[in-house]
Amino acid sequence: MVDTARREVDSDFYHLTDYLNDDDRALVTKVRGFVDREVLPVINEYWEAADFPYQILPALADLGIVGTAIEGYGCPGLTRLQTGLVAMELSRGDGSVNTLNAVQSGLAMGSISLLGSEEQKQRWLPDMAALRKIGAFALTEPEHGSDSVALETSARRDGDSYVLTGAKRWIGLGHVADLVIIWARDTEDAKVKAFVLEKGADGNYPEGYHAEAITGKIAKRAIQQAQIEITNLRIPAENKLANSTSFRDVSAILNRTRSTVAWEALGHAVAAYEAAAAFVHERSQFGRPIASFQLVQNKLANMLADLTAMQLMCFRTAALQDEGRLTNEQASLAKMFTGQRSRALCRDARDLFGGNGLLLENHVARHLTDMEVVHTYEGTDFIQSLIVGREITGIPAFS
Secondary structure, three states: OOOHHHOOOOOOOOOHHHHOOHHHHHHHHHHHHHHHHHHOOOHHHHHHHOOOOHHHHHHHHHOOOOOOOOEEOOEEOOOHHHHHHHHHHHHHHOHHHHHHHHHHHHHHHHHHHHHOOHHHHHHHHHHHHOOOOOEEEEOOEOOEOOOHHHOOOEEEEEOOEEEEEEEEEEEEOOOOOOEEEEEEEEOOOOOEEEEEEEOOOOOOOOOOEEEEEOOOOOOOOOOOEEEEEEEEEEEEHHHEOOOOOOHHHHHHHHHHHHHHHHHHHHHHHHHHHHHHHHHHHHOEEOOEEHHHOHHHHHHHHHHHHHHHHHHHHHHHHHHHHHOOOOOHHHHHHHHHHHHHHHHHHHHHHHHHHHHHHHOHHHOHHHHHHHHHHHOOOOOOHHHHHHHHHHHHHOOOOOO
16 A cells, blocks of 8 residues: 655645634644544445445534534534535545535535524534434435426425425435435425425334435445435425525525535545655656656646645635625536546546556545546536526526
């Protein structure tokens, strides 16, 4: 196994950490320590087994980061910059571990925080912040991914319950979560609304909800997504998120989390760049380290340029978001650019490793394949480009 830690690599070429305050630095140190102690020693084993290392959850809860930017209810109330730093550091370790926190904190808890009543927030958020309850966000359907606005899952009011019928796909943790936020179209007004499904006291889902893990994935293998079939599923009317009234609420949730996905892409890029920049000093060919070859130095220089551009974009979007000035189009540009460039950077890093880059023990392969997922979810780069293109031209090109 190559010991990439033997050579320290500076991936902060423009000294952006100078902009961090003491709390920011302490947060980075804390999360990085968790990744080094709890994640990296075990993640390859679980990645191969296509299972999540659930034994790390108590240590993750102890970090006090779950709930990220949410204030109160046991949540830390992090700034958007700090939320991004958390995503970057977790992803620097492993994308699946970051996904669990992103789904829990950003999508599931974020939905309840933004759209729930005070009673609903008090009922669910404290247990979720402590990871006593795991959440999922069920939006995507087998026939509706990029056009999720057209979702077909229905919700019909029947007395003191709603009866839901439909299907969901690619739902992270949807087969194990204690709470599942299900987005469905209310038959009364045809508006998309959010309903919270809870496991029963026996730990089972109610009748009408059947979820199975999707198998055969090549990426983010340490966290599973579910295919869900919903048939006449009864959810108490009190479990409809009180302030969810239309698909605009879905967009509001995704717009809040999209910039955090850019930080995830940055985390994968940092890990891949640092691993490759260290490896080229360890690997010798033709009697000298490959770090001395012009082609290698050219590739590293371009990787560092892309990495630095991603860092600058992420720091700026976080500043705008903390100021309440980040637009949907700005978030889309950040997600599009970091998704594209991190995907290419991880590919270049794998290339510098040669055949060794295929080995999990060198970690780069995980980051490369995980970027195939990041490049796709929360809007592909094609969809993000159309959002930005509409802003540039004033002309929508979605249909």
